[in-house]
Amino acid sequence: MGFSRAVGEYGSIVIIAGNIPFQDLIAPVLIFQRLEQFDYAGAAVIGTVMLLVSLASLLIINCLQSWGNRINQRP
Structure with missing residues (x-):
């Protein structure tokens, strides 16, 4: 569940990531760049x-x- 939530996370990742330009591109930072x-x-x-x-x-x-x-409920 944490993985799927992290994939959809946008705001906090953009603030933390992206310190090295064009080397640590992740999807939220790439979205931010496209919007700019x-x-x-x-x-x-x-x-x-x-x-x-x-x-x-x-x-x-x-x-x-x-x-x-279902497997655990079988007698």
């Missing part, structure tokens, strides 16, 4: 990919938990 360049479509694409990765990881975790619960 008025490339809204590029920023939206990166944000959508981050959202889909976060959603997929949450769905996988949820499916694994329900599968584990």
